[in-house]
Amino acid sequence: IDPDDEVIIPTPYWVSYSEMVVLAEGKSVFIDTDIESNFKITPEQLEAAITPKSKLFMFSSPCNPTGSVYSKDELTALVKVFEKHPNIYILSDEIYEHINFVDQHESIAQFDSIKDRVIIVNGFSKAFAMTGWRLGYIAANKEIAAANDKLQGQTTSGTCSIAQRAGIVAYEQGLDSVLAMKEAFLRRRELVYNLLNEIPGVKTNLPDGAFYFFPEISSFFGKQDADGNIIKDSSDLALYLLNVGHVATVGGDSFGNNNYIRLSYAASDESLVEALRRIKEALGKLA
Numbered sequence: 001i002d003p004d005d006e007v008i009i010p011t012p013y014w015v016s017y018s019e020m021v022v023l024a025e026g027k028s029v030f031i032d033t034d035i036e037s038n039f040k041i042t043p044e045q046l047e048a049a050i051t052p053k054s055k056l057f058m059f060s061s062p063c064n065p066t067g068s069v070y071s072k073d074e075l076t077a078l079v080k081v082f083e084k085h086p087n088i089y090i091l092s093d094e095i096y097e098h099i100n101f102v103d104q105h106e107s108i109a110q111f112d113s114i115k116d117r118v119i120i121v122n123g124f125s126k127a128f129a130m131t132g133w134r135l136g137y138i139a140a141n142k143e144i145a146a147a148n149d150k151l152q153g154q155t156t157s158g159t160c161s162i163a164q165r166a167g168i169v170a171y172e173q174g175l176d177s178v179l180a181m182k183e184a185f186l187r188r189r190e191l192v193y194n195l196l197n198e199i200p201g202v203k204t205n206l207p208d209g210a211f212y213f214f215p216e217i218s219s220f221f222g223k224q225d226a227d228g229n230i231i232k233d234s235s236d237l238a239l240y241l242l243n244v245g246h247v248a249t250v251g252g253d254s255f256g257n258n259n260y261i262r263l264s265y266a267a268s269d270e271s272l273v274e275a276l277r278r279i280k281e282a283l284g285k286l287a
Contacts, residue, residue, distance in 0.1 A: 001026040005055040010041045011256035012214065014064050014093065018256070026055070030256060035205050035216050039066040043077045050085055057082070060093035061108075062100050065255045065262040066214040067207025072106045079111045089117045095136075098127035098178050100209035101186055109139065116141045126210075127178050128170040133163040185211050188265040188272060195276035196263075199283060211266045214252065218259040223286040231286065234258050245282035247275045 001007060001024035009017050010031045021028045031049050033039045046057075061070040070078075082088060090108055097105045109118040123136030138148060152158070189207065196204045196215055204215035223231050225244065231237050234251035238261055241247050252260030265272055 001055055004053060006051060006053040007056045007058055008046070008049050008054060008088075009058050009256075010039075012039060012063075012065050012252060012260070013058070013256055014060060015254050017058050027053075029054070032257070034257075035203060035214075035260075038205055038208075039063065039068040039214065040070060040074060041078075043081050046078055046081045050081075050088070054085065054088050056089045056091060058091040058093070060095070061106075062096035062207075062209025064096065064210055065212050065250070065252075067210040067212045069100050069102055069208035070106065070108075071102070072110075075106055075108050076111070079108065079114055082114050082117070086117075089119065090114065091119045091121065093121045095121065095123055096126050096210040097122060098175065099182055099185060099211060101182075101189070102208050119144055124167050124170055127175075128167075129181065130163075130166065130170065133160075133166060135159055135163045135167045185265070188267075188269060191269060192263070192265045192272055192276065195273070195280075199276075199280045201283065211264055213263045213265065214255075214257075214260045215263070216259050217261050220283060220286055225286060234261050237261060240286075241279060241282055244285065245278035247278050247282075249279075 001021065003025040005026045006029045007021045007026050008029045008031065009021075010033055012033070018028045029049050029051075031041050031045050033041055062068065082090065092108050094105070094107060107120065109115050109120055118140070120139040121136065122139070124130040124133060125136070138145065140148070188211070192213055193204065193206055196202055196213060201219040202215050202217060204213055207213060217234065217237055220231050220237055221233065225231070225240055229236075229240075231240060234253050236251075238249045238251040241249055250262040252258055252262065255262065267275070
């Protein structure tokens with residue numbers, strides 16, 4: 001990305017995406033989505049966002065913060081747009097590849113017509129619960145991979161050899177433990193979904209992957225807490241839930257969609273039941 005190059009990013013997006021573009025001196029072009037579309041863009045929206053300055057499309061599937069997953073048919077429709085614009089690269093964040101509740105993971109790199117322009121970002125943090133090991137990788141054409149190698153060699157030098165050995169073991173042992181963890185997430189997803197639907201004023205969908213919910217909470221904007229403080233946006237609501245309900249959430253404004261908050265269900269069933277009880281109680285106090 002060079003100065004003034006445009007990077008197309010569907011919202012909501014992982015918080016670092018837009019700041020990466022700033023660091024590269026590019027310009028972010030956002031495509032807004034909402035709960036009605038399950039937070040996924042259409043080919044028409046993609047086409048409308050493309051200009052002669054468009055250089056990169058950046059997205060995640062399964063998505064953080066929404067858990068949305070693009071199907072093969074949906075990706076096919078987007079690929080048809082990219083085929084008309086050969087100068088646009090696609091950065092596909094697939095870190096939640098193995099935490100999805102649909103038939104199988106679908107990567108946009110599977111399409112021969114654009115695969116040389118796709119950069120897959122993946123790693124061990126989510127599927128293998130190795131968040132602290134900081135072990136990730138990319139898959140791209142040789143030219144891009146070599147450029148990344150040069151950049152990494154001058155910044156981090158290389159990944160810790162101990163983490164690399166742990167990653168080898170993780171891959172060679174198979175996916176049995178990953179699938180068992182996914183079953184636990186599936187159970188917790190159903191639990192949280194049902195509890196969220198019991199809270200007046202909260203609107204949610206059922207995510208297809210990752211371990212997040214991104215419910216709409218704009219009905220609470222303009223309401224006041226017991227001290228007379230007005231909830232103006234998602235950050236205010238997240239702070240209110242922290243101070244009053246003692247539950248940590250993240251305001252949707254951090255992800256480019258202010259009408260929502262992010263909740264993670266990477267916790268025990270008991271903790272989730274208690275957290276949702278506190279959230280319901282705290283929201284019920286707003287007037």
